[in-house]
Amino acid sequence: MSTASRLQVGVDVPWVTSWSEEPMLGVGPCPSVDGAMALAQADKPGEGRPLYSRNHLFRQRKSVREMLCPMCGKPTAKGDRWSQTGRWTTAREVRDRNMGVWLPQDLKDEHPLFDAGAIAPLHRACAQRALTHCPHLKGMADRELKAFPDAWIIATLAVEARPAANFTNVPQKPVVAITFLQLIGVPDYAG
Numbered sequence: 001m002s003t004a005s006r007l008q009v010g011v012d013v014p015w016v017t018s019w020s021e022e023p024m025l026g027v028g029p030c031p032s033v034d035g036a037m038a039l040a041q042a043d044k045p046g047e048g049r050p051l052y053s054r055n056h057l058f059r060q061r062k063s064v065r066e067m068l069c070p071m072c073g074k075p076t077a078k079g080d081r082w083s084q085t086g087r088w089t090t091a092r093e094v095r096d097r098n099m100g101v102w103l104p105q106d107l108k109d110e111h112p113l114f115d116a117g118a119i120a121p122l123h124r125a126c127a128q129r130a131l132t133h134c135p136h137l138k139g140m141a142d143r144e145l146k147a148f149p150d151a152w153i154i155a156t157l158a159v160e161a162r163p164a165a166n167f168t169n170v171p172q173k174p175v176v177a178i179t180f181l182q183l184i185g186v187p188d189y190a191g
């Protein structure tokens, strides 16, 4: 029996959203992060039902690395990158949250940064469509679309994964695996 949904990926459901037929697969080298170890997930968008609160691991990483719109999955161009959920912060605040390791050392504490979290910027048209469809976005106090800066830093979130038990009786080392990528916009930085 087909589990294909009538909902269309990229139209009714954001491209980056996970589906119930996309289980976690374990850890392995992943092209989305240049072959680094990452947590993998089955790739069957449109199968089962959409899990709106969960981003798909591979598509999320790809969206951040390649600046793909999380709504439609197509590349965004300079000048058409918008974020509703991100917020302005400063290098000081980012350092205070122990994320400073990702910032250039010469970046001044008062330098403004745009914390997009795990959500790559959207096309303006897609952001507006998402806002009319998504109850979560509609419920946010801040509905303003903010222009995403033309330069950015990508930070990685990782987990320590323990390999599944094997039959060799050799203790296996845990491996660090990337889960999601975080995106920090850096305006006016000539570093």
Ligand SMILES: [Zn+2]
Pocket: 069, 070, 071, 072, 073, 074, 122, 123, 126
């Ligand atoms: Zn789009």
